[in-house]
Amino acid sequence: MDLHEYMNNVARDIDLMIRRHFGDATDELNKASAHLLLAGGKRLRPSILLLSADAVKKGSSYDLMHAALAVELTHTFTLIHDDIMDRDVERRGVPTVHTLWNEPTAILAGDVLYARAFEFLSHAPAPDSAKLRAVSLLARTCAQICEGQHMDMSFEKRTDVTEGEYLEMVQKKTGTLFAASAAIGAILAGGKPTQVDAVHQFGLLCGIAFQIQDDLIDIMSRSERTGKDRASDIRKEKQTLIAIKAREKGLDLSSYRHVLSDREVDEVVRKLRSAGIIEEVQQVAQDMVERGIKTLQILPESDERALLLSMGEFFVARRH
Amino acid sequence: MDLHEYMNNVARDIDLMIRRHFGDATDELNKASAHLLLAGGKRLRPSILLLSADAVKKGSSYDLMHAALAVELTHTFTLIHDDIMDRDVERRGVPTVHTLWNEPTAILAGDVLYARAFEFLSHAPAPDSAKLRAVSLLARTCAQICEGQHMDMSFEKRTDVTEGEYLEMVQKKTGTLFAASAAIGAILAGGKPTQVDAVHQFGLLCGIAFQIQDDLIDIMSRSERTGKDRASDIRKEKQTLIAIKAREKGLDLSSYRHVLSDREVDEVVRKLRSAGIIEEVQQVAQDMVERGIKTLQILPESDERALLLSMGEFFVARRH
Numbered sequence: 001m002d003l004h005e006y007m008n009n010v011a012r013d014i015d016l017m018i019r020r021h022f023g024d025a026t027d028e029l030n031k032a033s034a035h036l037l038l039a040g041g042k043r044l045r046p047s048i049l050l051l052s053a054d055a056v057k058k059g060s061s062y063d064l065m066h067a068a069l070a071v072e073l074t075h076t077f078t079l080i081h082d083d084i085m086d087r088d089v090e091r092r093g094v095p096t097v098h099t100l101w102n103e104p105t106a107i108l109a110g111d112v113l114y115a116r117a118f119e120f121l122s123h124a125p126a127p128d129s130a131k132l133r134a135v136s137l138l139a140r141t142c143a144q145i146c147e148g149q150h151m152d153m154s155f156e157k158r159t160d161v162t163e164g165e166y167l168e169m170v171q172k173k174t175g176t177l178f179a180a181s182a183a184i185g186a187i188l189a190g191g192k193p194t195q196v197d198a199v200h201q202f203g204l205l206c207g208i209a210f211q212i213q214d215d216l217i218d219i220m221s222r223s224e225r226t227g228k229d230r231a232s233d234i235r236k237e238k239q240t241l242i243a244i245k246a247r248e249k250g251l252d253l254s255s256y257r258h259v260l261s262d263r264e265v266d267e268v269v270r271k272l273r274s275a276g277i278i279e280e281v282q283q284v285a286q287d288m289v290e291r292g293i294k295t296l297q298i299l300p301e302s303d304e305r306a307l308l309l310s311m312g313e314f315f316v317a318r319r320h
Numbered sequence: 321m322d323l324h325e326y327m328n329n330v331a332r333d334i335d336l337m338i339r340r341h342f343g344d345a346t347d348e349l350n351k352a353s354a355h356l357l358l359a360g361g362k363r364l365r366p367s368i369l370l371l372s373a374d375a376v377k378k379g380s381s382y383d384l385m386h387a388a389l390a391v392e393l394t395h396t397f398t399l400i401h402d403d404i405m406d407r408d409v410e411r412r413g414v415p416t417v418h419t420l421w422n423e424p425t426a427i428l429a430g431d432v433l434y435a436r437a438f439e440f441l442s443h444a445p446a447p448d449s450a451k452l453r454a455v456s457l458l459a460r461t462c463a464q465i466c467e468g469q470h471m472d473m474s475f476e477k478r479t480d481v482t483e484g485e486y487l488e489m490v491q492k493k494t495g496t497l498f499a500a501s502a503a504i505g506a507i508l509a510g511g512k513p514t515q516v517d518a519v520h521q522f523g524l525l526c527g528i529a530f531q532i533q534d535d536l537i538d539i540m541s542r543s544e545r546t547g548k549d550r551a552s553d554i555r556k557e558k559q560t561l562i563a564i565k566a567r568e569k570g571l572d573l574s575s576y577r578h579v580l581s582d583r584e585v586d587e588v589v590r591k592l593r594s595a596g597i598i599e600e601v602q603q604v605a606q607d608m609v610e611r612g613i614k615t616l617q618i619l620p621e622s623d624e625r626a627l628l629l630s631m632g633e634f635f636v637a638r639r640h
Contacts, residue, residue: 027467027470028470028474029466029467029470081427081428081431084423084424084427085423085424085427085428103404103405103423104404104405104470104473105470105473107401107404107405107427108401108405108466108469108470110431111401111430111434111462111466112462112463112466112467114431114434114462115459115460115461115462115463115466116459116463117459118438118455118456118458118459118462119456119459119460119463122452122455122456122459123456128448128449128451128452129448131448131452132442132448132451132452132455135438135442135452135455136438136439136442136443138438139435139436139437139438139439139442140435140439141435142431142432142434142435142438143432143435143436143439146349146428146431146432146435147347147349147432149428150347150348150349150425150428153424153425154348
């Protein structure tokens, strides 16, 4: 099976579970909790959890669909809360929860999914000691995601963010949940500590690379392809690795604080390219994925390990 | 030891733990998370957890301080989020988190405590199977608290809330966490299912009674005693049991939608008393506590069981 077929199958299964558990809500709060979940998504974190489980012990992912759902619920709760904070009006092609309902309901809708994540995880058919380690890891991860989001917001008021600070923020905000997803899969499958550490590290590095690639896509891809407002990071002077490197090289992007035409974005990309910035940033992401892939060498060779490697490569090859 | 001495000791121990774990925060997010925790509180939920543990198995509470802290963290996270939704500016004599920082930081500060609650609970020195049941119960409880808060907010737009709806809301918003606190204490102490059910029911009934008493205190106690703005529920036309019963008896309180002088509040109380409403509401709370106390009879006689009973009585006897 190739990676995209695998990921599509997982997404379909997770979508089915979501409809079963969240699709019949009749009250406003549970409808609000279900809204973004039902809007689809690539379900990358469930995929990485299930592949990590099978890479450690073949066939173990069969029992771990509820754990896979738990990490998707965790991701979705953070999106609902982030959208309130960032005042975003659209996500996954649908209006955000606080736009469609209101902020209080959106806070509670996120809080409900937060609870359900722990509930689903605590009911996985796995040994109790493994489940407790998974619960504890998910809890620590949630606290780190909050720290990452807080760092990200604090960067908005600054123009002197360093590469190190950016990478710490992305590690916390995005890397830790990919890392925890992979590790939870391995833990629940009965993986050895070295195996759990390996997939955790793989998830962390690939998660950081995933976010860097997201920043590249924001500026490189045509809007019609991503469905997003192109180069919004440049317009908002977001402290991405691209912007940080541009500043360090004396490239001034401050004249682009308006909605940019594709011609203007192409001009920015040209400037960034000729300063070598696009290539440098791509290289950072590429190096991370390669380091992540190396950590997986301690796992036995298997189709699932191969799919995990492909997933890492896909994270930095994707164009939307 | 009498109840107040016991509760003061627990509050002191919990305060010490809070200072140890949260007192040294240097970054803004962790300072915001610690703010309301450090402002004190009666620590009722930790007390009920520890007493339930000892009532089931003497001496077991010694190991359960982290679990006791977990339910206090859960309570505090809900307060931080509720304060944002209700736009409250003060709590426990200090400015609310979103007032002192901002709403995004307050959402995240609550989310951090939410995570820490599960982290502390998953590390309690108790058998894994018991801890997992506790984690699962806490997760279900958090979802119910959210439902209760959402019901409470939805009542603001209505003037036809029934007694049954009010009691369901209070059960979810306040009762369930007292119930879960008691049950978690009993579960982690190795209590039998009947014992766990008994203290859960006790906590639930006393928690509901606690909230009804809170509503009575709002109107009965002088502001200098509670530190709260007196009769604010009447002014805001809040759908409390008092207001619902007043409406049912044709007592019109709609002329009191302004900040009331003590003389005006006394007039309202007189009207409510002569319609028999104050006494009826007190009786509802009293009956709940008595039913709760009866469920504890299956526990062996002990000092801790006696203290639990006193705690139930205290919930409806307190004047602030």
